[in-house]
Amino acid sequence: MRAALGKIRSKGVLLICIISLGLFAFIAEEAFRSCESSSAEKHQQVGEVLGDKISVTEFQKLVDEYTEVIKMQQGQDNLNEDQLNQVKDMVWNTYVQTKLIANETEKLGLTVTDQEMQDVLTQGTNPMLMQTPFFNQQTRRFDVNALKKFLAEYKAQGSTNPQLAKQYDTIYKYWNFIEKTLRQQLLAQKYQGLFAHCFLSNKVEAKQAFKDQNEESQIQLASLSYSSIADNKVTVTDADLKAKYDEIKARFKQYVESRDIKYVDIQVKASASDRAALQKEFAAYDTELAAAADPSDIVRKSTSLVAYTGVPVLKDAFPYDIAQRLDFMGVGSTSKVFESKQDNSLNIIKLVSKQQLPDSVQFRQIQVAGANAAETAKRADSISTALKAGADFEAIAKKYGQTGEKNWLTTKQYQGAPSLDKDTRNYITSLNTMSVGEVKNIALTQGNLIIQVVDRKAMVNKYVAAVVKKNISFSKDTYSAAYNKFSSFVSANLTADEIVKNAAKAGYTIQERKDITTTEHNLAGIHSTREAMRWLFDAKKGDVSPLYECGDNDNLLVVILDNINSVGYRSLEDAQVKEFVKAEVLKDKKAEMLLAKLNGVKSVTEAKAKGANVTAVNQVTFAAPVFVTATGASEPALSGAVAATAKGKFCKAPVKGNAGVYVFQVVNKSQRAAKYDEKAEMQKLRQQHMQMAGNFMNELYIKAKVVDNRYLFF
Structure with missing residues (x-):
């Protein structure tokens, strides 16, 4: 026993290591299983709100x-x-x-x-x-x-x-x-x-709001536009940019990650030979439609995008490019073959009929069936004869276990049908063309139907038109040629730099999209790009995507992940941020120069002598920013300064605006011919408060840490 114990003790360190490794393996296996389970669960999550x-x-x-x-x-x-x-x-x-x-x-x-x-x-x-x-x-x-x-x-x-x-x-x-x-x-x-109800209004506020809306000022305005100073006349340092960025940094806070891309998108289109083949096909339709008494088979065999039902329908049942031609065609005529740019199609129309018919028909009916066709026909004839002789419709209907109740049929109920069988076509055409009170016995495949028109409303133009409309699409050979060429380009240019450098030489255009988020369904507005979206939000900066066949089976796409804009503050190094900050710095520096130029000016005339553009501006109110034609901008600060200046007075100091610097003389102040209604003004303020309250959802959304993973599944 002692020997055994001694042997065990001599291997103590080794045993501890073995046991430790065993325990680690067990723990690691459980952790792996847990992570695997968590990962699987995560990959089934569309999103998250408030945890x-x-x-x-x-x-x-x-x-x-x-x-x-x-x-x-x-x-x-x-x-x-x-x-x-x-x-x-x-x-x-x-x-x-x-x-x-x-x-x-x-x-x-x-x-x-x-x-x-x-x-x-x-x-x-x-x-x-x-x-x-x-x-x-x-x-x-x-x-x-x-x-x-x-x-x-x-x-x-x-x-x-x-x-x-x-x-x-x-x-x-x-x-x-x-x-x-x-x-x-x-x-x-x-x-x-x-x-x-957290926003309170009172009579004083209501009266002031009325004054702000209805007190108008007429001014003589002298303006110096920022655009009058060339950008190269202004020195902008890195310190200027940094200081301005720090001042307005809050504007650049980003609550959702977004990504910038460069991409090449090829839309395959029909070649000249594809178009010629389609034109030849339509020449045959032209001949066949002109000669056909019933165009049903021609339209069906052509696989037209517009179904032929053979029943009278409203003009809006047809595509717009077809509908706008119907009133200019003669019944029985066939149009010339024409191309429609709006849906990339070739078209030809045969106007079969045009009639004034009711948009709505009220009717009642009795279904008739017998042991065989002869018995059915005999029974139907008997019912029809009795009704035409003045028999009570509902009484006969009840005799055959039916109600004979009145129903309305409107054109919109059937005009969108992709197809109608012969019986249905006969049924609808009969209802359209029968007069009020008329009884008709219609023989159908499954029996007879006795119908009576009770009322007709809204007489309108209805059309029966056979339309062959086909997309001008590319052939397999055309698509293969485009795919092979683009595939060769992608294979020869494996990096982002190579694609950008050589795209133009190969006849392709590099396009850009900024700030793509997971809320988008399609990449760059191209249909069926979910796989590309999945790739984009799993890729690293500078990665190049595989070649995607997408769109409506007519697009070829390759994407470069140009930048990842993480949650938080966009940095000054971001090109868009830097451009915006620079524009603000330029505006500030130009404003300083123009303010110095107008310093000490006491009249509009003096301002004009210093190069200012002088115009008369009327109907200036505090409640709305004044639009200055000379600078092409809305200027809220100017509206406020004008409201604070008395009639006949010159402004106390130049006003720095969005697009320029201004001085002005108030020529007149007047009150609009509006009667003060305290109750109405209080109600307006309450409505404004309701609108302000409506902004609370944005704050709640930000705090809820919403995660949107729909792009992974939809």
Whole structure:
């Protein structure tokens, strides 16, 4: 035992090292796992507000919710990239604002009660309520009873009709969104109201504000512009720049990191041979459309950007470049092939018909079906004959298990359809062309439909036009040639300096963008550049990006990270800061020179003798900065000096302004023909206070340490 213990003791140091290494490995492994888990969690975070993180899943849920609301409001099935980006911005801004307000109101004990919500619904005048299906067009107010009825039906409905159930569910989700947003809005208004009541106004202030707005001065103004002194006549030292920078340093505080880039962007365009091939294609469409009685197949096979439905629609159903030509075409004629610069397309139009038709049609209908086609036709003929003889429409409809209720069909309900089958086309055309009271039996694929037009409103011009519109796009060969050339340039110039130096020789232009932040969806305004954005905010100064294929599948892009502008104060070495500071120093030094020149001047005449530009300026008030035509600038300081100078007096001292130095003589002072209304003036001041209170969100945002990582995911 002793021998064993002695052996252990002799290896004590070694054992301690082994145990220590084992413990370190265990701790390191756990730390690594923890870091790995934390890193994975971080990479799923869209952002952070007040320390609270929101994951990509949570944010996407909010985006999906708002997207459905926009679709419902605008009657769209899909949103394009720009619309989706607007939705994401709106969702993010609302999320941040809601978190900021909630944090403050929770401290204060502010809430929106159910009774307050009920009061808003009962009043029915809140603008948000006007966007709901429960807005009554006749009373022009929100109908709270219609909402209650819907909610009761939604809870009770157990419809086996999937389409009806989906409609109920869509409206229910829409209302939940409106209600949630309304609560947030009311809470924010309460909080803002607290700020507004912190600003006090009184009768003295109201009277002074009225005087500031309505007392006008007429002056003789003598001005010496800073531009009258050449920049090279002024000496600016590093010490001058440093002193001015320290004086106005607060202006250069940056709360969000931004990045400056240089980049080369190539937009691939159709070559001469591509255009010639498309022109040849359109020559064939010209011949075919002119000869076709039904242009449906021609438009479909052409893959035109404008669908042909064959039913009469309003002019605004067509793109603007098409719509503006329709009234100048004869029915049955085909236009010449023309190019539209606004959407980079070639176009040709055949005007099939132009008629005065109702924009809205009220109708009722009875669906007829039988065991077979013959029985269906016989039953439909019988119903049609009875109705034409004066039978009661609703009574017959009820006999066949239908209501026969009246419905309205408006042009906008169908004119945006991408396509219409033959039955639907026949149905819509019939409703458009039937007279009031007319009954028609329409044979459809799945049976017959008896329709009767009850009313027609708003007779308008409607058009049936076949349009072939195709983008003037490049061929694969053209794109390959552009890609190969640009790829060769990028491969031969691997550093930022080489790209900048040799771009012009290769026929490319170096462009710049300053202060790009993570809030942007696209790099340099080019679509589909999310990968480039990810690269940019992970790169180091001077790095060159890979070659990106982006845009609308027509752009080639390479980016240079030129500078990183970190959170904090931008330094004097920053080119933009230095340029701004230098301009301020030049202005100050020129002002000193011009003030010295006007020193001791006692009249406008003396100032003119020293080279000043003299003009008459009327309607100068304290409440608004005077615009000086001679220097091309607004001058608040001049407005203040004029207000403080009595009628007939010359200014006590020259005024240093934004664009020059001024002296003046007050020729006259007069009061505008406005009656003082103390109550109205007090209300104006209160509104101004509300506007000032509205700036609180910026301060809350800065203190909340908001992190926006949306660029990583969206």
